Amino acid sequence: NAGVTQTPKFQVLKTGQSMTLQCAQDMNHEYMSWYRQDPGMGLRLIHYSVGAGITDQGEVPNGYNVSRSTTEDFPLRLLSAAPSQTSVYFCASSPSTAGYGYTFGSGTRLTVV
Amino acid sequence: DAKTTQPPSMDCAEGRAANLPCNHSTISGNEYVYWYRQIHSQGPQYIIHGLKNNETNEMASLIITEDRKSSTLILPHATLRDTAVYYCIVRVTGANNLFFGTGTRLTVIP
Numbered sequence: 001n002a003g004v005t006q007t008p009k010f011q012v013l014k015t016g017q018s019m020t021l022q023c024a025q026d027m028n029h030e031y032m033s034w035y036r037q038d039p040g041m042g043l044r045l046i047h048y049s050v051g052a053g054i055t056d057q058g059e060v061p062n063g064y065n066v067s068r069s070t071t072e073d074f075p076l077r078l079l080s081a082a083p084s085q086t087s088v089y090f091c092a093s094s095p096s097t098a099g100y101g102y103t104f105g106s107g108t109r110l111t112v113v
Numbered sequence: 114d115a116k117t118t119q120p121p122s123m124d125c126a127e128g129r130a131a132n133l134p135c136n137h138s139t140i141s142g143n144e145y146v147y148w149y150r151q152i153h154s155q156g157p158q159y160i161i162h163g164l165k166n167n168e169t170n171e172m173a174s175l176i177i178t179e180d181r182k183s184s185t186l187i188l189p190h191a192t193l194r195d196t197a198v199y200y201c202i203v204r205v206t207g208a209n210n211l212f213f214g215t216g217t218r219l220t221v222i223p
Contacts, residue, residue: 040215041215042213042214042215042216043211045212090156090157092156092211101159102149105156106155106156107154107156
């Protein structure tokens, strides 16, 4: 049981490049979310999903796309990277039933130059 | 989701109890109180949650006031490894997102 796995752990992109941050969980959780954390700040929600085939926007969705084709995977795509997207990205998952907290991945540290 | 207010920072002596307060005066009846912590740059870690009764697990205790407008997370014997940012979040059961504030930075002092 690996929990929530994020890849890569570190990435440097040039402005305008695109890339996909991977997130996979092996706990059969229905809910999955992507957050970004800027220095000295709390986490902000980018996109989330309540199940395969269902996604929705969070607080800061601009510049990002997501899809949820399987329960296990929830990739985050940066369409055209900008320096403002330099951040640490966390993926999280949770069962849909009450009484459980979210399990977070270890994060992807992205720098856009 | 209701908003929460936490002090920005606190210190605690190693071995003593750390009591972290949280104000959630606008909490509604179907919202739970959740606590997470983030150690250095790691992903947040779930600690405990509760609705209206006090809760205890192997990591901490959660005390919720009778009117549910505030709560306290208690780490009974703080260690240096408990130094972290602690987030108090209110969340409707089954809600699919969390709203993090800036939390309380707890420093455990040797």
